[in-house]
Amino acid sequence: MIKRSGDLFIIGGNEDKEGDLEVLSIFVEDAISSGGKIGILTTATGYPEEIGSEYRDIFLKLGASKVDLLHINTREKADEESFTNQVHGLSALFMTGGDQNRLSSIIGGTAFFKEVQKAWQNGMIIAGTSAGAAIMSRHMIVSGKTKLKHDKIHVEIGVGFGFLEDVVIDQHFSQRARFGRLLHAIAHNPQVIGVGIDENTAIWVKDGGKYFEVIGEHSVTVIDGCKLSFVDIADEAESDEVTITGVQLHSIAKGYQFDLENRKLIKKEKGSAQ
């Protein structure tokens, strides 16, 4: 039997916590199907107690059998056995929002990270919202400016946790007008695909990263630069405008699946071809 790494739930932030809880309940259901014990990693947030407790209450309400809070806020703690031991037996790890730089600088490369990686390779589900979503891919956007508030677009790319290869995630996508900054990231790194996830929306990555399904309220925008025929990145001081042609774009709503290996939409039965 081939072992596959666990599913990923990559949530665009601001997921519903009071209404039908669509996104979180699908995650918890998946966690229950493989045991039901969920760990909450609060490293990204400056309010670990409040945020952690809020998610714990929700997960328990949705039927999780046990929920552990993992308040790791230093690299020293991330190397402590008390925390690495807590990873054993988890069905799923959920990473809260906050600042993805805290996740990478506090967790990256530690004993805790290695334990999480191993558990994930053995099937543990990993979920993350907002900063916890950004950190999922090998390359992540650590900071960026959009034209909504700034005169120029500026994007900085950092090293994420690598649960997804050849993908860069952006969250709060439509709600924070991040199309331009994700396009810039792809212009600079055309081998990866950009996945922009709206708020209260998620991609559910299945089958060891082969494909994802969109769940939640809004949609997911995929920017694929692999076939782009031309790029001119004006790196002069006066301008950072990009000329880029032949980008493939997909917008994907709830219920549709996207094949990450072949970079194409998987049509569902009820869809109408055109």
Added chain:
Amino acid sequence: MIKRSGDLFIIGGNEDKEGDLEVLSIFVEDAISSGGKIGILTTATGYPEEIGSEYRDIFLKLGASKVDLLHINTREKADEESFTNQVHGLSALFMTGGDQNRLSSIIGGTAFFKEVQKAWQNGMIIAGTSAGAAIMSRHMIVSGKTKLKHDKIHVEIGVGFGFLEDVVIDQHFSQRARFGRLLHAIAHNPQVIGVGIDENTAIWVKDGGKYFEVIGEHSVTVIDGCKLSFVDIADEAESDEVTITGVQLHSIAKGYQFDLENRKLIKKEKGSAQ
């Protein structure tokens, strides 16, 4: 000799009026090369005197030989000979910003419009900014909601002046986060291409509409749905999210040209292919 219709300057709004006036000076230069007499149509704005005078002063400063203000605010005026006569001898007509619905409802189909159309077919340049840009194409976005401020995207399409066929213009594009709404417009009307123009940026349409060149500070986003392989527009009340795949996307900065007939970037000499 084949007569070609006049150039178009389609400006994404908020063009510089105090600094180097890049966009407006290229327009005035083009107008001077065919005579230098410019008419300003203030129909779109609720402040025709102020806005009109501001542009008149700028155009005169930039070297226009004569500038006429055309304050047409009713359909009756748009049928008056005094106004239709003023179109004769104009090198260029400039349409201010404001509300594109005012332009279509007051000017559309009137004697003035027919005169403008005829003059344009004989080579008169037509420029417009913001609402004056939106009105240029056959199909125009008359109103729309983005996910930045609203929960759902909603786009209404109306009839524009038709100086460009098979194109729908959106302005203030990056600055007002209009990527999603233009994509929605294309999902509903895949035969047209969407052209999203940033502020202080313009497309200069030349050679009777065969191609455009980008001028100004930012960039122009082209969304081409002609090769899209699949569309699912969820028109149910609960959601108006769109699933669409195979959209071609181009982002074009200053100095580059785009072939409107073949829908592809025209590379310039200094560009580096990749």
